[in-house]
Amino acid sequence: MEKIRWVIEESEKYLANTTRDPESQPLVIDRGEGVWVYDIEGNKYLDFTSGIGVNNLGWPSHPDVIKVAQIQMTRLAHAAANDFYNIPQMELAKRLVQLSPGNFSKKVFFSNSGTESVEASIKLVKGTGRKYLIAFLGSFHGRTLGSLALTASKPVQRYSAGPFSIGVFHVPYPNPFRNPWKINGYEKPDELINAVIEYIDFWLFQHVVDPEEVAGIIFEPIQGEGGYVVPPHNFFAELRKLAQKYNIPLIDDEVQMGLGRTGKMFAIEHFNIEPDIITLAKALGGGLVPVGATIFRSDLDFKKKGIHSNTFGGNALSMSIGLKVVELIKELMPHVNEIGKIFGEELCQMKVDDCRGLGLAWGIEFVKSDKTPDPKVRDRVVTEAFKEGLIVISAGKSSIRIIPPLVISEEEAKIGLSKLKTAINRVRG
Ligand SMILES: Cc1ncc(COP(=O)(O)O)c(C=O)c1O
Numbered sequence: 001m002e003k004i005r006w007v008i009e010e011s012e013k014y015l016a017n018t019t020r021d022p023e024s025q026p027l028v029i030d031r032g033e034g035v036w037v038y039d040i041e042g043n044k045y046l047d048f049t050s051g052i053g054v055n056n057l058g059w060p061s062h063p064d065v066i067k068v069a070q071i072q073m074t075r076l077a078h079a080a081a082n083d084f085y086n087i088p089q090m091e092l093a094k095r096l097v098q099l100s101p102g103n104f105s106k107k108v109f110f111s112n113s114g115t116e117s118v119e120a121s122i123k124l125v126k127g128t129g130r131k132y133l134i135a136f137l138g139s140f141h142g143r144t145l146g147s148l149a150l151t152a153s154k155p156v157q158r159y160s161a162g163p164f165s166i167g168v169f170h171v172p173y174p175n176p177f178r179n180p181w182k183i184n185g186y187e188k189p190d191e192l193i194n195a196v197i198e199y200i201d202f203w204l205f206q207h208v209v210d211p212e213e214v215a216g217i218i219f220e221p222i223q224g225e226g227g228y229v230v231p232p233h234n235f236f237a238e239l240r241k242l243a244q245k246y247n248i249p250l251i252d253d254e255v256q257m258g259l260g261r262t263g264k265m266f267a268i269e270h271f272n273i274e275p276d277i278i279t280l281a282k283a284l285g286g287g288l289v290p291v292g293a294t295i296f297r298s299d300l301d302f303k304k305k306g307i308h309s310n311t312f313g314g315n316a317l318s319m320s321i322g323l324k325v326v327e328l329i330k331e332l333m334p335h336v337n338e339i340g341k342i343f344g345e346e347l348c349q350m351k352v353d354d355c356r357g358l359g360l361a362w363g364i365e366f367v368k369s370d371k372t373p374d375p376k377v378r379d380r381v382v383t384e385a386f387k388e389g390l391i392v393i394s395a396g397k398s399s400i401r402i403i404p405p406l407v408i409s410e411e412e413a414k415i416g417l418s419k420l421k422t423a424i425n426r427v428r429g
Pocket residue numbers: 113114115116118140141142143220224225253254255256257281282
């Protein structure tokens with residue numbers, strides 16, 4: 001513990017103040033192996049975080065991805081890929097176009113993170129000449145100033161950064177458990193969907209902004225940072241109808257939910273609609289490299305050369321890794337759905353106040369008797385789980401996200417779930 005304390009103290013001295021919490025999770029990671037993470041003193045933890053949706057293929061990565069990376073590194077890594085061409089970039093773009101929903105011509109822009117993939121989507125839709133964007137309350141889209149203007153997860157994330165230069169209107173997300181109309185969205189999903197669609201169409205569009213000035217509607221297919229909130233099944237079909245009525249492109253932010261997390265390659269495939277733009281990042285880099293991708297309808301392409309570009313996007317190393325990653329994740333889909341069922345069944349039987357999810361993307365929520373969020377209980381569960389040797393991360397006001405690497409075995413799943421149950425029972429008695 002002495003060494004751990006020393007690293008934490010020195011880190012706090014020299015690193016920017018971000019989101020680390022030395023009290024509840026004093027974790028100094030040394031290495032990872034599959035679904036297990038080891039700290040610098042050899043303590044072993046089971047991981048239900050996947051490095052926030054990055055290590056979908058396990059820690060440090062899948063052996064085949066590491067092999068591909070090693071070979072590519074000795075050949076070509078950085079490639080000035082927006083100025084010159086390289087084959088891995090061309091191949092990954094082609095593969096993402098093939099795999100993503102949307103039976104129309106598509107293209108891809110590569111970057112280095114989720115926020116950048118969202119920034120690119122903002123510029124693409126603004127190329128239509130329209131000015132404003134619509135985003136959902138509770139959504140997270142990144143922390144650079146464009147994507148942060150869309151983010152409405154927690155006020156602290158926007159603290160001291162505004163006012164923002166892009167016009168964004170935030171509207172309620174169809175959260176079945178907690179929404180402004182107090183509709184029980186599990187029992188009355190259509191009522192909840194109508195309330196949201198009406199809010200946009202009859203309130204926002206009649207009183208605040210002409211829909212002809214709206215460049216895009218951005219959403220998360222399942223809200224991640226906002227608490228792993230799954231909307232009613234028909235919501236996106238209705239949103240698509242509304243968007244079609246006014247010719248507004250839909251931007252599907254799959255940075256956290258994409259690439260197999262929900263049991264399908266793209267989470268939006270559960271909801272049977274074809275977005276105009278899809279953003280990806282996190283898991284695409286196989287846990288080895290940062291990468292972002294914006295897949296878009298070809299007619300939305302940047303209208304002039306030079307409107308958008310970057311230095312590292314499309315580099316041969318991350319592209320060859322991404323190609324291997326998508327193939328391996330695709331093969332894992334039956335496994336994710338099988339193990340996901342175990343998670344769903346067991347989590348919903350624990351002493352939690354709400355549980356929701358798809359595949360291996362689950363959220364559990366803790367509330368007080370009047371249904372207001374209970375972050376204290378949630379935080380204690382996170383701390384107790386850590387003492388049990390299980391890493392989990394919070395989401396939303398009083399939820400915990402349960403997102404193990406997709407390669408988790410049934411046995412490992414049961415070990416982790418049992419640790420979590422112990423932690424919850426200890427807090428909730
Ligand atoms: C849905 C979503 N979009 C965008 C981002 C931003 O990604 P990054 O942190 O890589 O910039 C995140 C990060 O958690 C996210 O969950």
